[in-house]
Amino acid sequence: MQLWGAFLVAGMCVFTSCKKDEATPTPAKSLYERLGGNAAISAVIDQFITNVAGDARINAFFADAAADPARLTKLRNNLINQVGQATGGTEKYTGLDMKTSHKGMGIEESHFNALVEDLALALDKFKVPTAEKTELLTALGTMKADIVEGPTTLYSRLGGNAAISAVVDDFIGKVAADARINAFFAAAAANPARLNKLKLNLVNQIGQASGGPEKYTGLDMKTAHKGMKITDAQFNALVEDLQASLVKFKVESRTKIQLLTALGGMRADIVGQ
Numbered sequence: 001m002q003l004w005g006a007f008l009v010a011g012m013c014v015f016t017s018c019k020k021d022e023a024t025p026t027p028a029k030s031l032y033e034r035l036g037g038n039a040a041i042s043a044v045i046d047q048f049i050t051n052v053a054g055d056a057r058i059n060a061f062f063a064d065a066a067a068d069p070a071r072l073t074k075l076r077n078n079l080i081n082q083v084g085q086a087t088g089g090t091e092k093y094t095g096l097d098m099k100t101s102h103k104g105m106g107i108e109e110s111h112f113n114a115l116v117e118d119l120a121l122a123l124d125k126f127k128v129p130t131a132e133k134t135e136l137l138t139a140l141g142t143m144k145a146d147i148v149e150g151p152t153t154l155y156s157r158l159g160g161n162a163a164i165s166a167v168v169d170d171f172i173g174k175v176a177a178d179a180r181i182n183a184f185f186a187a188a189a190a191n192p193a194r195l196n197k198l199k200l201n202l203v204n205q206i207g208q209a210s211g212g213p214e215k216y217t218g219l220d221m222k223t224a225h226k227g228m229k230i231t232d233a234q235f236n237a238l239v240e241d242l243q244a245s246l247v248k249f250k251v252e253s254r255t256k257i258q259l260l261t262a263l264g265g266m267r268a269d270i271v272g273q
């Protein structure tokens, strides 16, 4: 209630005169003061974070932060301090600059606009007057060029051939140690040339499927798994092993989800053949 009060007072100051004495004009209030200071900005940011978390257009970008309370708190504080400092408050923003902190994420204009919409909705919820809302959203607009990069390929977000090779190496190690499925790979594991070929096929398959220059020259998935009678549980075990390798190499959630979804699309050709 107090916060609503703060906004209402801020709003009233915009539409009526807050000057006590017309003869001695007080200095113009900063946007920070008109927004209602730290408490009101914090409430807006909390609502903004809730909006983003529920926004399927962009919430995958924030999945890693959402899953880690300390990281989310840091992001929240960074946002509050950034808005506070930019609007004339005493807060100090100590995070990364916008170009560095969003580099390589593949943020497109539509993502940027969705995020701004989520902030606008938060401002509306707290009845921030149009003038203040416009001023704040315009300030965000100036950061757009540093944040929007345009589409990136899954391949580049994975880190290209070297990073894919490292993940595949680790993945093969995990599969070899996984009693649920390692029997399928016993023949390959016992033959270095065959294991190498499998590794190369996997790297090329992921590279090609994610938009890289690699060319996959192995069998199609249906033919490659014919007669193996792989179950859903065994397929899931393999996906789990890959996921563990992606986590180990700190592949961000959006990229991870995209890769695992692509893998899911092959399930029908691999299971029950």
Ligand code: HEM
Pocket: 058, 061, 062, 064, 065, 071, 075, 078, 079, 082, 094, 095, 096, 097, 101, 102, 107, 111, 112, 113, 115, 140, 141, 143, 144, 147
């Ligand atoms: C003007 C608009 C934006 C502002 C002011 C902004 C601000 C920030 C700030 C202050 C950080 C923290 C930097 C640090 O850790 O030092 C951050 C990180 C981040 N931003 Fe933005 N951002 C904007 C747009 C976007 C958009 C459009 C997206 C994606 C849809 C996005 C995704 C992210 C992600 C994923 C992080 C890292 C969060 C984490 O995992 O810790 N941002 N942003």
